[in-house]
Amino acid sequence: MSSPIISTLDYATKQISIYLGIPMLIIGLIGGLLNCIVFLSLKIFRQNSCAFYLIIMSFVNIFILFTGLLSRITISGFNIDWTQTSPFYCKFRVYINQLSILLSLTCICLATIDQFFSTHCGIYAYRGNNIRLARFLIIIFIFIWILHGIPYLIYYNLIISPKTNIGACSITSSIFQQYTIYGFLLIWSGILPLLITIIFGLLSYHNISQIAHRRLPIIRRELDKQMTIMVLVHVIFDLFTLVPYIVVSIIALDTTLKNDQVVAAYLQFMRIFTIYLYYLYFVVR
Numbered sequence: 001m002s003s004p005i006i007s008t009l010d011y012a013t014k015q016i017s018i019y020l021g022i023p024m025l026i027i028g029l030i031g032g033l034l035n036c037i038v039f040l041s042l043k044i045f046r047q048n049s050c051a052f053y054l055i056i057m058s059f060v061n062i063f064i065l066f067t068g069l070l071s072r073i074t075i076s077g078f079n080i081d082w083t084q085t086s087p088f089y090c091k092f093r094v095y096i097n098q099l100s101i102l103l104s105l106t107c108i109c110l111a112t113i114d115q116f117f118s119t120h121c122g123i124y125a126y127r128g129n130n131i132r133l134a135r136f137l138i139i140i141f142i143f144i145w146i147l148h149g150i151p152y153l154i155y156y157n158l159i160i161s162p163k164t165n166i167g168a169c170s171i172t173s174s175i176f177q178q179y180t181i182y183g184f185l186l187i188w189s190g191i192l193p194l195l196i197t198i199i200f201g202l203l204s205y206h207n208i209s210q211i212a213h214r215r216l217p218i219i220r221r222e223l224d225k226q227m228t229i230m231v232l233v234h235v236i237f238d239l240f241t242l243v244p245y246i247v248v249s250i251i252a253l254d255t256t257l258k259n260d261q262v263v264a265a266y267l268q269f270m271r272i273f274t275i276y277l278y279y280l281y282f283v284v285r
Contacts, residue, residue, distance in 0.1 A: 005262055005265065006261060006262065006265040009265045009266065009268070009269045010265070012269060013076055013268070013269055013272050013273075014076065014077050014078075016076075016272065016273060016276065017072070017073050017075075017076035017077030017078075017272070017276075018073070018077040018078075020276055021069065021072065021073040021076070021077060021276060021279075022073060022077075024069065024276065024279060024280060024283045025065055025069050025070060025073065025283075027283060028061070028062075028065045028069070028279075028282065028283030028284075029062060029065055031283065031284070032058050032059075032061050032062040032065070033062070035054070035055075035058040036055060036058050036059060036062075039051055039054060039055045039058070040055065047131060048131070049114050049118075049130055049131050049133065049134035050111050050114045050115050050118060052131055052134045052135070052138075053107045053108070053110045053111040053114060053134060053138070054107070054108075054111055056103075056107050056138055057104050057107035057108060057111070060100050060103050060104045060107065061100075061104055061282040061283075063096075063100050064097070064100045064101060064104060064279075064282045065279070065282065065283065067093060067096045067097050067100060068093075068097045068100070068101070068279065068282075069279045069282075069283075071083075071093060072275065072276075072279070076272055083158070083167075083169035084158070084166065084167040084168060084169065085158075085167060086158070087157065087158040090156055090157065090158045090169035091152065091153050091156050091157075093169075094152050094156050094169070095149045095152045095153050095156075098145075098148075098149055098152060098184060098189075099145050099146065099148075099149050101189050101282075102145045102148070102184075102188060102189065103141065103142060103145055104282060105188075105189060105193040106141045106145070106193075107138075108193065108197055108238075109193050109196045109197060109200075110134070110137060110138075110141075112196065112197045112200040112201050112204065112235065113196070113200050114134070115200070115201075115204040116200045116203045116204045116207065119204055119207035119208050120207055151176055151179075155171050155172050155173040155176045156169060156170070156171055156172075157169075157170065157172050159172070181249075181253065185246075185249055186246060186249065186250070190242060190245075190246040190249075191246065193238075193242075194238055194239070194242060194243070197235045197238055198235055198238075201235035237281065237284060238281065240277075241277050241278060241280050241281035241284075242278060242281060244274045244277050244278075245274040245275060245277060245278040247274075248267070248270050248271055248274045249271075249274075251267070252267055252271060
């Protein structure tokens with residue numbers, strides 16, 4: 001009874017990868033390029049620190065689509081997995097993917113924080129909104145996430161099974177595996193960016209609702225409104241794309257569920273489906 005169900009779920013996974021993943025990849029690449037063109041073509045955006053974070057995020061998201069989403073499509077949709085044959089690609093893919101994801105999430109967090117200070121009425125808060133500080137913070141976080149990824153180069157290895165003679169790109173350290181699940185997956189790329197963007201997004205919305213009572217140039221007032229609305233839309237979209245993947249990942253931590261092949265197949269299907277929702281976060285941005 002379980003075999004037809006498992007076969008159906010495997011088939012559905014491939015269809016999702018092909019007919020959902022490929023359009024997402026194309027739309028994401030086109031949208032990312034258009035975002036970069038719009039932001040870079042207007043001087044008012046080039047000199048705005050919040051827009052600078054969004055520009056960097058757009059470039060990084062394009063890179064994520066190539067290194068993460070494209071390989072996910074080939075693996076789940078066409079059973080082409082280069083991580084099973086190349087030790088270099090096994091390490092490189094996961095290293096670049098985690099670096100890009102963390103940098104993209106960092107950018108949206110910095111953008112929401114920046115908008116809070118930009119729309120704040122205090123003079124000292126407004127001083128925090130400048131392009132030099134934004135460039136400095138981006139360089140610092142790039143350096144931090146580069147160092148953060150070094151263990152991925154060490155503990156991710158291509159393991160060849162002696163029984164099947166098939167390779168698998170796996171973590172060889174149980175301690176680092178726990179960090180990957182609870183640290184990277186649940187905190188750094190899940191709960192923490194959600195909390196930051198929600199809190200500072202709501203604070204920015206409160207500030208922007210009071211902006212009509214301040215004596216500010218009309219151009220800056222309208223720019224603050226546009227940037228805050230843009231950031232708030234990103235925050236709302238976060239909830240629909242990141243949360244399902246976090247929930248499924250937490251459920252998957254229960255190893256007893258994998259004892260039942262049907263339940264394990266359903267869990268794997270939901271994991272793949274929510275992974276594409278997770279990548280949708282980077283596509284729409």
